[in-house]
Amino acid sequence: MINMTGRRIVVALGGNAILAKDASAEAQQRALQETARHLVNFVKEGDQLIITHGNGPQVGNLLLQQAAGSTETNPPMPLDTAVAMTQGSIGYWLQNALTTALAEQGLSSDVATLVTQVVVSDDDPAFTHPTKPIGPFYDLTAMQKINATHPEFEFVEDAGRGFRRVVPSPRPVDVKEAGVVKAMVNAGIIPIACGGGGVPVVSSHNQLIGREAVIDKDFASEKLAELVEADLLIILTAVDHVYVDFNQPTQRALTKVAIDELREYVTDGQFAAGSMLPKVEAAMAFVTHRPTGQAVITSLENLADYVQTGSGTVISSQALVTDYD
Ligand SMILES: Nc1ncnc2c1ncn2[C@@H]1O[C@H](COP(=O)(O)OP(=O)(O)O)[C@@H](O)[C@H]1O
Numbered sequence: 001m002i003n004m005t006g007r008r009i010v011v012a013l014g015g016n017a018i019l020a021k022d023a024s025a026e027a028q029q030r031a032l033q034e035t036a037r038h039l040v041n042f043v044k045e046g047d048q049l050i051i052t053h054g055n056g057p058q059v060g061n062l063l064l065q066q067a068a069g070s071t072e073t074n075p076p077m078p079l080d081t082a083v084a085m086t087q088g089s090i091g092y093w094l095q096n097a098l099t100t101a102l103a104e105q106g107l108s109s110d111v112a113t114l115v116t117q118v119v120v121s122d123d124d125p126a127f128t129h130p131t132k133p134i135g136p137f138y139d140l141t142a143m144q145k146i147n148a149t150h151p152e153f154e155f156v157e158d159a160g161r162g163f164r165r166v167v168p169s170p171r172p173v174d175v176k177e178a179g180v181v182k183a184m185v186n187a188g189i190i191p192i193a194c195g196g197g198g199v200p201v202v203s204s205h206n207q208l209i210g211r212e213a214v215i216d217k218d219f220a221s222e223k224l225a226e227l228v229e230a231d232l233l234i235i236l237t238a239v240d241h242v243y244v245d246f247n248q249p250t251q252r253a254l255t256k257v258a259i260d261e262l263r264e265y266v267t268d269g270q271f272a273a274g275s276m277l278p279k280v281e282a283a284m285a286f287v288t289h290r291p292t293g294q295a296v297i298t299s300l301e302n303l304a305d306y307v308q309t310g311s312g313t314v315i316s317s318q319a320l321v322t323d324y325d
């Protein structure tokens with residue numbers, strides 16, 4: 001059993017922790033209820049939890065709903081506002097789910113969702129090169145039909161699963177509410193923050209101005225973890241480990257890995273851009289800024305094993321032990 005008692009942990013929830021196939025509110029609430037039951041184990045151990053989450057499918061779906069129902073007097077909301085709306089909806093579900101899961105274990109803690117603004121730079125090249133997939137997958141015909149009506153939309157083919165709209169995804173520079181998150185944790189509250197990577201804003205003349213983009217939640221979570229001086233950044237996704245030679249006969253799981261070794265795999269093109277690469281980069285950035293900390297990439301299903309045995313991909317600033325499954 002790993003002793004994690006009293007550690008400050010940022011847990012970033014990936015897509016499958018919220019939405020599998022069914023995008024109804026009920027199905028997402030059910031998925032989050034299951035997720036919350038896993039997360040509560042950390043509270044049981046006495047750890048301080050800060051939860052972040054993605055919003056790619058949800059914010060894309062919301063934009064579609066907005067477009068479908070819009071009129072001259074009821075215009076669609078811009079993307080930054082849509083991100084804030086998904087922070088509210090997912091935060092509401094998760095906050096309730098956690099409260100229930102805590103009660104099931106005889107625990108009680110306040111849980112609160114914080115609308116979080118993440119500062120980005122207007123000079124970020126991402127604004128002219130959209131890469132962040134949002135919303136549903138389309139086949140070629142459906143994608144071409146949408147593109148005929150919306151020539152301004154850009155699409156990419158996403159890992160053999162179809163086409164998805166892409167939007168700019170600038171790197172986080174600062175988390176405006178990091179101090180509030182820290183104060184909440186210090187007061188024993190579980191904050192849900194940086195939802196959907198945070199609302200992208202730029203700072204100008206004492207004002208924060210929204211930008212139409214979706215920040216990668218792994219990078220935003222890393223920035224937050226750094227700013228709140230977390231001990232651990234846990235990135236939950238669909239796979240229990242990061243793999244070298246992923247999906248090939250020579251595939252092997254990385255268990256304990258130092259950043260120098262991981263950097264070589266990045267150079268070698270081992271991690272897919274837009275899926276595993278941002279997670280690996282976020283993990284490397286975290287342990288670079290917090291050399292005494294660790295980053296973990298694993299699945300929700302493997303979380304209990306991680307707590308018991310350290311199973312999962314554990315990234316450290318230095319080679320402690322390096323081995324493969
Ligand atoms: N080298 C790799 N090791 C493990 N998974 C990989 C690798 N390269 C790509 N992947 C894929 O990346 C996915 C995680 O990215 P993604 O689905 O975008 O994350 P999220 O859970 O945040 O929505 C994994 O489920 C896996 O299919």
Ligand SMILES: NC(=O)OP(=O)(O)O
Pocket residue numbers: 014015053054055056057196197214215216217218
């Ligand atoms: N904002 C974000 O990174 O969302 P996903 O993790 O759902 O793609």
